[in-house]
Amino acid sequence: MTTELEMDIAPESGKKSLDIGQILRAKRLSLALDERQVATELKLSIDSVYALEDGAFTRFRSATFARGYLKSYCRLLGLDHNPVLEAFDQQQLVKESHLRPVDNVQVQSSGRDPIFIIVSFIIIAIIGFVIFWWPSQSSEPEEAYAAAQQEQISEDNTQLEASEASSNLDSLAAAEDKSEPEPAELDSNVDFSELADTAATLAQGSGADVVTGLSAETIALLEDAGVDPEQVEEATREPEVAPVVQVETPEPAVASHDIVIQFSADCWTQIRDSSGRVLFSGVKTAGSSLELDGQAPYRVTLGYARGVSKFIYKGEAFDFSSYVRKDLARFELK
Template sequence: MSDQDTQQEEAIQPVSPGAVLAQARNSQGLSIPEVAEHLKITESYVRAIEESTFDVLPQAAFVRGYIRNYARLVGLSGEDLVKDFDHFIGNDGLDTPRLQGSKKVKPLRAHSTPSPAHALALLLVVSLGGLSYYLWNNWLDAEPAAEVAIIEEVSEQLPEYLEAVENTPLETDLEVEATVVEERASSDPSVVVEQESEQVEERPEFPPIAVDSAEIVDVTADDDVKKTVLGLGKPLVIDFSQDCWVEIKDATGEVLVSAVQKAGSSISLDVFPPVSVRFGNTPGVQNIVYDGKPVARPNSSTRVASVLLTGNGQG
């Protein structure tokens, strides 16, 4: 082979960007650990770049970034070295031989198109998400409806019970009065006639009197219950750092709050223990203070959690 052919073969040899970077590093007195620390990569990556063993590195896009940062560190042109890298691995369409003493460089594969298995997995995830959303909404809608039905049933039965209790003493009084009338009748006939006439006149007035008494007792009982609830109420304050759905229900069975609270908002109200609090986004809960005492924030992997607050604090 002539000297001219040898010079032509050397001219078409691809330039190794790793060798150029290694030479520049040595000229500046930098070590491989120092370069790795500056580039925020491992020492094995730095050696792979300098030795042009690109098959042990990540995809080409990452390697180009490493080369640019390395070139900037040693004062070289990153774009020129990236072009040398593309030419070296054969991405420019030329059939270039590998450097002597280096490993065979395999062209880095680009992202493959999604396979049917990936599409099936994506469809399964979407289906599970839709099913979870459907069950969550139906469960939330069904439970408040059941609570309303129970409250209405108790409200309907309470007046009947109070009326029965109030009517019992009145019937006893009537029986006692009838007994007295019978005893007087046996001793004094004139008294019997007088008592019978009075009973005939007074009997039509009994039903309205009984109804009025029951109504008065109902109002008094309601006032006593309200005073008791207000006396035992405890302050509850909740702050939110993110949008979060919350539902608060105390011992009265009434749903006090059931809505999405915006980030930066807070809830402050008096509740009657025990209190059930449910959250739809636990990371969005910033602070919980119950009866002047902080309560530990809920922590759940599903982002949905419930907290029970009793009279002594968190249950």
């Protein structure tokens, strides 16, 4: 077996790489700060501060987090973060160089190999099992399902016939019980002039629920009493009222979330509600968004304010530029 070694070598930068940890430590000591003070200001653990000064960037979850912490550390110490971040990026490129063994020898399997024969036999047995046994098993559930469907249809038809028969019996019984009312005998002592006044009074008090037209029997009684039916009908007729059209007013749009933030660059973000509960605390990467709901007022801290492309509070854009100090924004939303 022959083996070749391929090595990817990163391009040389032409300059000596900076010792990032030594630079940070020296600047911190010159400012008379200890590790615990730095950890408190950056809201990191003291072990993370040790890792940054030792150059142990692999202890962090990703290179993006380590790069962000370095940038924040440089700002805290008053250092220019550009040379430090360039050195960090150069170190990451160097770490990507590695050795990869390449094996050019290909082992060809022989058809007489016992392992090859056993594996082939197992594969053929599985294929035969699937072809012959599976269709017979899958057909049984289909037959059972069809039988259950047929039984359900029969029960539905029986219930439908029973309900129709019951409704027919009820209609016949109601028809037998219903009888036409006998016409009332006309009293010869009825004062037909009072009848006309009563009809007009009832028509005026009943409103839209009374039919204004007079029946043939009423017209005959009025004519027999010497009253003009047209005058009675005219007195009972109500003027037409135009229908009232109700116009529906659209309901105002309701914001789906109290806080909506969109990010164009990596930004450390922390948001607390009125109870002091932390709704979110961490780094949001470029292109991501954050949607939160809680109890106002909210206390918001943005570690890199320029990384926020849009900030919406209760459905309206919020301008927090007046609260930004050296790319750090702290404000309260009521």
